[in-house]
Amino acid sequence: MEFQLSVKHLLLMFAFIFLIINCGGPSQLKIETARYSIIPKPQxxxxxxxxxxxxxxxxxxxxxxxxxxxxxxxxxxxxxxxxxxxxxxxxxxxxxxxxxxxxxxxxxxxxxxxxxxxxxxxxxxxxxxxxxxxxxxxxxxxxxxxxxxxxxxxxxxxxxxxxxxxxxGPRFVYRGMHLDVGRHFFPVSFIKKYIDLLALQKMNYFHWHLTEDQGWRIEIKKYPKLTQVGAFRKQTITTHASKKPYIYDGQPYGGFYTQDEIREIVAYAQKRFVTIVPEIEMPGHSSAALAAYPELGCTGGPYQVADRWGIFKDVYCAGNEKTFQFLEDVLSEVAELFPGKYIHIGGDECPKDRWKTCPKCQARMKKEGLKDEHELQSYFIHRIENFLLSKNRYIIGWDEILEGGLAPQATVMSWRGIKGGIAAARQHHDVIMTPTSHCYFDYYQADPATQPLAIGGFLPLQKVYFYEPVPEELTEEEARYILGAQGNVWTEYMDNEKEVEYMAFPRACALAEVVWTNKEQKNWFDFLSRLQGFYGHLYAMGVNYFRGNVGELIELNKKLQ
Structure with missing residues (x-):
C-alpha cells in the first residue's frame, strides 16, 4: 500500500487549514447533540x-x-x-x-x-x-x-x-472490525476493551490477525518455538518503510497470548455476542514461523523475524509435506480454541520467487498438473480448506485466493478494491467487503502534517459513512452473497493502544452504521448529531478517539461540492 494523495484530497487539506484560519476556529461551527444519540441508527x-x-x-x-x-x-x-x-x-x-x-x-x-x-x-x-x-x-x-x-x-x-x-435489526449479518497484533502486540486488557467497543455498536465479528512476518502471537503447544523464537524480533523500524536508509530502535520487541488467555478472551467475546475470527497467515507473511522452523521454507534459511514492514520473498514451501503437516497441527489447536465457524488463512501478498526456483515446489506442480505458481497457491489453499472442513470450519481469505481458482466453500475478503468481491459473488461465494478505499483505518484521516505517522492514503470520516458495501454491478441475486463489511486496523505505525483508538474511532462508528442501518435511513448530518452524544461514552471509556472538528469538515465538504 503506497501513500498517494489525489489533487482533490490535497485541496481538501488546504481548504481545511483555510477554514481553521479564516472561520474563527472550531467554536463557530457547532453540531447540536441529538436527544437520542444512538449509533448505529435504529431502523x-x-x-x-x-x-x-x-x-x-x-x-x-x-x-x-x-x-x-x-x-x-x-x-x-x-x-x-x-x-x-x-x-x-x-x-x-x-x-x-x-x-x-x-x-x-x-x-x-x-x-x-x-x-x-x-x-x-x-x-x-x-x-x-x-x-x-x-x-x-x-x-x-x-x-x-x-x-x-x-x-x-x-x-x-x-x-x-x-x-x-x-x-x-441489522442490515448485514457480518459487521466486523479487525486488529493486527502481529506488527505490534497489545495486552489482553486492551483486546477486551476493543471487543466491548465493537459490542457497544452492535458489531458481531472481531477479526484477530494473530501471525505475521514481524511476530507470531498465539501459543501452539506442539510447536513451542513459534512463541519462544517467532514471537520476538531483535528491533523495530522507526521510520516509514518506504524511506531509506531504514532507521531502527535497537530494542528487542515481542509478546504472545497463551492459550489460557485466548480462552479468556473468547469467553469474554461470547458474552457480548462477538465471534472471533482468528487469522493464521499462509503461504506468505510467514517469516516469524520460518525463523522458528526453517525447514518449512524453500531454502532452509536461516530466517529471522522481520524487523521492518513490507512483503518478503521467503514463504512456506508448497512442495514440502512437512509444511502441510505443520499447518494442520497448528490449525487443529486453533480450531479447539476458537468455536466460531470461520478461520481466516490470509492468502495475500505471497511472492512466488522462491517457488519458481524450488525443486520441491516445481515437482509438486508437475505431479499435480499445475500450469503456474498461481495454481500452486490455489492448490495450497484448497488443501487447507479441505482439512478445515474436516474440522467443521470454513476458510476466509483475502481476495488473492481468487487467483488460480477459488476453493469451493471459501469466503472472500475483498480488500484490493471491489473487483474481488464482485468476482466472488458472481461465482456464488460469500463475500466480506473491506476495500482499502473505505475500510482501511490505518490511512490518514486528516492532513498528514498534523497527524501521527501512518502508512499513507486518506480516509476521512465522511467517506467511511457514505460507503455502500453492495457493488452496483451485482444483480439482486448476486448481492445476496455480500455478507457485510469490515474495518481493518493494521498496526505498522501504531505501537500502543491509544494510537489504535485514535485511528479506529470514530471511523468505526461510521462503519457500524453502514453495516447495521438500512441505507435509506442513513443521514450524514443526523449521524454527526448523534455522534456528538456518543463521544461522551467513548470519553467515559477512556478511548483516545480522533477529535477533529467535524463542523469544519462539513463546511469544507459543502464548498468542494
Missing amino acids: KLTEKNGNFNLNSDTKLAIVGQDEKLAGLVDYVRQQFGVPTGFAFEEAPDAQSNVLILKIDEQVKGKDGSYRLTVDPDKIEITAPNARGLFYGLQTVRQLLPYAIESRDLVEGVEWSLPCVEIED
Missing part, C-alpha cells in the same frame, strides 16, 4: 415525552426461555449495576420500575432484531433470542448518562433516559 424510532429513572428499587424481570439469559442478568448487573450501585434484583412479575427482558419469537427480522419501549414506569426489551436482547441493552446503555461506562461506583448522577419506541 425505526418514535420519540416520546418523558423519561425513565433507574433507582435502587429498579427490578429486573426475565420473561421466556433462552440458555444465554443468565449471562444477560450478569451483564446487566456488571454494566449497569457497578456504576449505579443498584442491585437489579430479579422480580419476574414486576410491572413498574422494572427493566424487562422478554423472549418473544413473534419479533421478526435478522438475527439481532429487537424492540425497545421506554416509558416513565418501565423499560421493556423484546427479542426472539438473547442476542437481540443484548443489542437492546446496548441501546439503553447509549441512552443513559455517560457515567454508565464507569467501572466504579459513581454518586450524584441522575440515571435517566428518554422515553422512546424502537424497532430495530
Whole structure:
C-alpha cells in the first residue's frame, strides 16, 4: 500500500487549514447533540415525552426461555449495576420500575432484531433470542448518562433516559472490525476493551490477525518455538518503510497470548455476542514461523523475524509435506480454541520467487498438473480448506485466493478494491467487503502534517459513512452473497493502544452504521448529531478517539461540492 494523495484530497487539506484560519476556529461551527444519540441508527424510532429513572428499587424481570439469559442478568448487573450501585434484583412479575427482558419469537427480522419501549414506569426489551436482547441493552446503555461506562461506583448522577419506541435489526449479518497484533502486540486488557467497543455498536465479528512476518502471537503447544523464537524480533523500524536508509530502535520487541488467555478472551467475546475470527497467515507473511522452523521454507534459511514492514520473498514451501503437516497441527489447536465457524488463512501478498526456483515446489506442480505458481497457491489453499472442513470450519481469505481458482466453500475478503468481491459473488461465494478505499483505518484521516505517522492514503470520516458495501454491478441475486463489511486496523505505525483508538474511532462508528442501518435511513448530518452524544461514552471509556472538528469538515465538504 503506497501513500498517494489525489489533487482533490490535497485541496481538501488546504481548504481545511483555510477554514481553521479564516472561520474563527472550531467554536463557530457547532453540531447540536441529538436527544437520542444512538449509533448505529435504529431502523425505526418514535420519540416520546418523558423519561425513565433507574433507582435502587429498579427490578429486573426475565420473561421466556433462552440458555444465554443468565449471562444477560450478569451483564446487566456488571454494566449497569457497578456504576449505579443498584442491585437489579430479579422480580419476574414486576410491572413498574422494572427493566424487562422478554423472549418473544413473534419479533421478526435478522438475527439481532429487537424492540425497545421506554416509558416513565418501565423499560421493556423484546427479542426472539438473547442476542437481540443484548443489542437492546446496548441501546439503553447509549441512552443513559455517560457515567454508565464507569467501572466504579459513581454518586450524584441522575440515571435517566428518554422515553422512546424502537424497532430495530441489522442490515448485514457480518459487521466486523479487525486488529493486527502481529506488527505490534497489545495486552489482553486492551483486546477486551476493543471487543466491548465493537459490542457497544452492535458489531458481531472481531477479526484477530494473530501471525505475521514481524511476530507470531498465539501459543501452539506442539510447536513451542513459534512463541519462544517467532514471537520476538531483535528491533523495530522507526521510520516509514518506504524511506531509506531504514532507521531502527535497537530494542528487542515481542509478546504472545497463551492459550489460557485466548480462552479468556473468547469467553469474554461470547458474552457480548462477538465471534472471533482468528487469522493464521499462509503461504506468505510467514517469516516469524520460518525463523522458528526453517525447514518449512524453500531454502532452509536461516530466517529471522522481520524487523521492518513490507512483503518478503521467503514463504512456506508448497512442495514440502512437512509444511502441510505443520499447518494442520497448528490449525487443529486453533480450531479447539476458537468455536466460531470461520478461520481466516490470509492468502495475500505471497511472492512466488522462491517457488519458481524450488525443486520441491516445481515437482509438486508437475505431479499435480499445475500450469503456474498461481495454481500452486490455489492448490495450497484448497488443501487447507479441505482439512478445515474436516474440522467443521470454513476458510476466509483475502481476495488473492481468487487467483488460480477459488476453493469451493471459501469466503472472500475483498480488500484490493471491489473487483474481488464482485468476482466472488458472481461465482456464488460469500463475500466480506473491506476495500482499502473505505475500510482501511490505518490511512490518514486528516492532513498528514498534523497527524501521527501512518502508512499513507486518506480516509476521512465522511467517506467511511457514505460507503455502500453492495457493488452496483451485482444483480439482486448476486448481492445476496455480500455478507457485510469490515474495518481493518493494521498496526505498522501504531505501537500502543491509544494510537489504535485514535485511528479506529470514530471511523468505526461510521462503519457500524453502514453495516447495521438500512441505507435509506442513513443521514450524514443526523449521524454527526448523534455522534456528538456518543463521544461522551467513548470519553467515559477512556478511548483516545480522533477529535477533529467535524463542523469544519462539513463546511469544507459543502464548498468542494
